[in-house]
Amino acid sequence: MLGTEAAVPAPIKERKKPLWLRMWKERWLYIFMLPGLAFFVIYKYVPMWGIIMAFQKYQPHAGLFGSEWVGLRHFERFFSEPEFWRLLRNTLYIAVLDLTIFFPLTIVLALMLNELRIELFKRTLQTLVYIPHFLSWVVVVGISYILLTTEGGIINELLVMFGGEKVQFLMSEGWFRPLIILQMIWKDAGWGTIIFLAALAGVNPSLYEAARIDGANRWRLLWHITLPGIRSVIVILLILRLGSFIDLGFEQIFLMVNALNREVGEVFDTYVYYVGMQQGQFSYSAAVGLFKSVVGLVLVITANWLAKKLGEEGVY
Amino acid sequence: MTKSTGLGSKIFDGVNITLLVLFSLMSFLPFLYVVVSSFSTSSSVMPSGFSVEAYRYIFSASTFTKSLQVSIFITVVGTAFQLVMTSLMAYSLSHRQLPGRNAVLLMVLFTMLFSGGMIPTYFVVKATGLLDSLAALIIPSAISAFNLIILKNFFQSIPEELKESAKIDGSHELGILFRIVLPLSLPAMATFALFYAVGIWNQYFNAILYLNDAAKYPVQVILRQVIILTSGSIGDTTEIENMTYYGNSIKMAVIVIATVPIMIVYPFLQKHFAKGVMLGSVKG
Numbered sequence: 100m101l102g103t104e105a106a107v108p109a110p111i112k113e114r115k116k117p118l119w120l121r122m123w124k125e126r127w128l129y130i131f132m133l134p135g136l137a138f139f140v141i142y143k144y145v146p147m148w149g150i151i152m153a154f155q156k157y158q159p160h161a162g163l164f165g166s167e168w169v170g171l172r173h174f175e176r177f178f179s180e181p182e183f184w185r186l187l188r189n190t191l192y193i194a195v196l197d198l199t200i201f202f203p204l205t206i207v208l209a210l211m212l213n214e215l216r217i218e219l220f221k222r223t224l225q226t227l228v229y230i231p232h233f234l235s236w237v238v239v240v241g242i243s244y245i246l247l248t249t250e251g252g253i254i255n256e257l258l259v260m261f262g263g264e265k266v267q268f269l270m271s272e273g274w275f276r277p278l279i280i281l282q283m284i285w286k287d288a289g290w291g292t293i294i295f296l297a298a299l300a301g302v303n304p305s306l307y308e309a310a311r312i313d314g315a316n317r318w319r320l321l322w323h324i325t326l327p328g329i330r331s332v333i334v335i336l337l338i339l340r341l342g343s344f345i346d347l348g349f350e351q352i353f354l355m356v357n358a359l360n361r362e363v364g365e366v367f368d369t370y371v372y373y374v375g376m377q378q379g380q381f382s383y384s385a386a387v388g389l390f391k392s393v394v395g396l397v398l399v400i401t402a403n404w405l406a407k408k409l410g411e412e413g414v415y
Numbered sequence: 416m417t418k419s420t421g422l423g424s425k426i427f428d429g430v431n432i433t434l435l436v437l438f439s440l441m442s443f444l445p446f447l448y449v450v451v452s453s454f455s456t457s458s459s460v461m462p463s464g465f466s467v468e469a470y471r472y473i474f475s476a477s478t479f480t481k482s483l484q485v486s487i488f489i490t491v492v493g494t495a496f497q498l499v500m501t502s503l504m505a506y507s508l509s510h511r512q513l514p515g516r517n518a519v520l521l522m523v524l525f526t527m528l529f530s531g532g533m534i535p536t537y538f539v540v541k542a543t544g545l546l547d548s549l550a551a552l553i554i555p556s557a558i559s560a561f562n563l564i565i566l567k568n569f570f571q572s573i574p575e576e577l578k579e580s581a582k583i584d585g586s587h588e589l590g591i592l593f594r595i596v597l598p599l600s601l602p603a604m605a606t607f608a609l610f611y612a613v614g615i616w617n618q619y620f621n622a623i624l625y626l627n628d629a630a631k632y633p634v635q636v637i638l639r640q641v642i643i644l645t646s647g648s649i650g651d652t653t654e655i656e657n658m659t660y661y662g663n664s665i666k667m668a669v670i671v672i673a674t675v676p677i678m679i680v681y682p683f684l685q686k687h688f689a690k691g692v693m694l695g696s697v698k699g
Contacts, residue, residue, distance in 0.1 A: 136519065227442050227443055244643055316421075317427050
């Protein structure tokens with residue numbers, strides 16, 4: 100019976116090759132990775148390490164090693180300034196408008212586009228609503244200025260023509276937030292539908308068939324099949340949006356803020372720029388920036404944890 | 416999608432289509448107004464007449480033509496640079512067996528959640544000698560972590576057999592990347608090229624943060640000066656005194672010129688991202 104003995108293969112001991120050998124084999128891949136890795140280290144991780152300047156009295160000529168340590172002094176100063184509450188209020192206000200108006204609107208818009216039956220018509224509308232996303236904030240704010248200015252802007256001319264009075268849209272506190280959210284919607288609501296539309300295309304058609312046989316109308320289909328079908332995508336995008344919760348629309352706000360609406364328009368990022376870059380208070384503004392980043396991080400982690408608790412997938 | 420023809424369904428369609436058409440019109444009417452007004456000879460808000468005087472004026476202003484050259488230069492060079500950086504790293508990370516891959520991925524993902532912020536980043540840009548150079552508008556944003564992850568996932572979805580067969584034929588990793596992987600990824604690459612190009616062309620804040628020399632300003636900075644800070648003058652010509660009534664047309668013309676390059680590439684690339692390159696990419 101020696102023959103059968105030989106036919107049974109000995110258990111193959113699949114020993115992994117030593118690490119250095121596997122790495123050597125892939126040396127080209129490491130070389131490909133190197134430029135990108137260097138980029139992330141230098142321009143993303145070195146600045147994170149540079150955050151320690153928030154705990155120093157940073158002098159550019161002395162550098163991070165030579166500057167004096169001051170502990171939490173900058174944070175104590177920031178939290179005790181009236182500025183802090185103003186910035187927090189303004190930032191939260193705009194962020195909440197974003198989450199309660201802009202975000203749901205993108206979902207509604209996607210659902211509406213999804214209900215169109217003529218493919219060509221749908222594609223044409225999609226092409227049109229994506230366009231503003233590719234315009235710069237300077238252009239969007241510029242167009243707003245041209246349309247809304249009191250000196251020959253078409254909106255104010257029309258208001259006067261119909262017997263109204265001119266409105267200082269660009270120079271008033273009351274109009275600042277509505278304008279910000281309107282610009283966001285105009286620029287990005289159409290673009291925001293892209294991922295939802297892709298998800299909607301993946302909803303199983305047989306579910307609709309079955310529900311229709313049960314006599315469901317279109318509202319019911321929408322409510323019981325379409326929406327649940329994209330729920331996990333909604334949750335993921337919501338978490339991602341929370342991640343940028345407090346550095347939303349910096350360029351936009353920076354361009355829209357002026358002396359007359361600063362009270363409601365100034366947010367953490369614009370404050371960091373004015374205090375840090377224009378007044379040269381580097382350490383203090385880095386501390387403000389760090390506070391903002393930490394709040395952002397905590398928000399994402401909390402939202403992700405919450406999503407998992409509620410039985411969704413989460414982002415990570 | 417439903418084929419029921421009840422009254423409720425018809426009303427549903429009617430309302431839906433009306434609202435969507437209104438929204439789409441709103442999406443491009445303001446821009447159309449700007450384009451039409453840029454050719455207007457009238458100083459009133461309703462455009463009338465036709466003249467290219469505003470364009471002749473802005474192209475005679477060297478501040479503007481110079482900034483246009485800067486923008487075109489950084490967009491072309493920057494897009495190529497960012498695409499190469501992103502695809503090399505994405506290709507490398509698309510190999511699941513690569514030791515250390517997960518650590519690098521984690522490192523990339525973390526930058527999406529947390530950043531050093533404006534001030535520390537400014538000092539790094541300064542320390543690496545990029546301040547006041549056009550490279551400051553390209554290199555510090557060389558790779559978008561989000562694009563990198565999507566492209567990595569895309570490379571992973573290319574069948575392993577294709578790469579293996581090239582390897583057996585004696586192809587080098589570089590050969591596999593250029594002869595197999597990249598040609599198969601053209602739609603995705605086109606999409607990322609568009610995203611990067613639009614990102615560079617449209618950037619404004621980095622320019623005022625990192626550049627002091629006004630001669631290096633890209634077109635967005637000049638655009639802002641023309642529209643928001645002043646009323647229609649570009650600053651280096653005295654002609655403007657006699658042309659106040661073109662003031663508005665000049666602003667409009669500057670907006671048009673600053674947007675035209677995007678409008679030209681958009682239709683060519685639109686079909687690619689509409690295909691749903693983004694699907695399945697939301698998760699890392």
